[in-house]
Amino acid sequence: MIACSRCHTGNGVNSVTGQFRRMMGDGKWDPAAIQAYLANMHDAQPFMPPFPGNENDLKLLGGYMLHLQANGAPIAGGQSAGVTVNPTYTAEALKAARSKEIAAKEITR
Numbered sequence: 510m511i512a513c514s515r516c517h518t519g520n521g522v523n524s525v526t527g528q529f530r531r532m533m534g535d536g537k538w539d540p541a542a543i544q545a546y547l548a549n550m551h552d553a554q555p556f557m558p559p560f561p562g563n564e565n566d567l568k569l570l571g572g573y574m575l576h577l578q579a580n581g582a583p584i585a586g587g588q589s590a591g592v593t594v595n596p597t598y599t600a601e602a603l604k605a606a607r608s609k610e611i612a613a614k615e616i617t618r
């Protein structure tokens with residue numbers, strides 16, 4: 510799921526479960542169909558990267574999708590855990606840098 514969670518949630522905004530539900534309906538999904546889709550996801554939708562795993566990863570992720578479909582639970586921290594922002598690029602740091610740039614221009618005018 511870490512290969513998907515840059516762009517998808519489990520059960521929230523642009524969720525993988527929502528995408529598969531749209532494609533496969535509300536009945537129990539077929540893990541083989543999910544695996545076949547994932548193996549070709551980049552060809553199906555070029556804005557998605559190629560699936561980054563091997564056959565075994567495909568099977569595991571296919572099974573995990575069924576688990577997500579069944580329990581509907583959010584993926585704890587999926588979009589934020591382990592993500593740190595380089596202090597140079599926080600909103601505050603960028604604003605401060607921009608103010609300095611503007612002030613410097615005004616001085617040279």
Ligand code: HEC
Nearest residue numbers: 512513515516517523525528529547553554556557558560
């Ligand atoms: C670079 C961003 C990105 C990554 C990484 C990504 N996706 Fe997507 N995916 C998207 C976008 C954007 C859409 C289209 C959303 C829409 O149209 O509402 C999409 C659509 C989908 C769809 C529906 C496709 C269709 O043909 O209608 C599925 C299923 C899906 N993603 C599953 C996954 C899975 C599973 C992973 C991880 C193995 C993954 N995606 C990784 C961006 C990504």
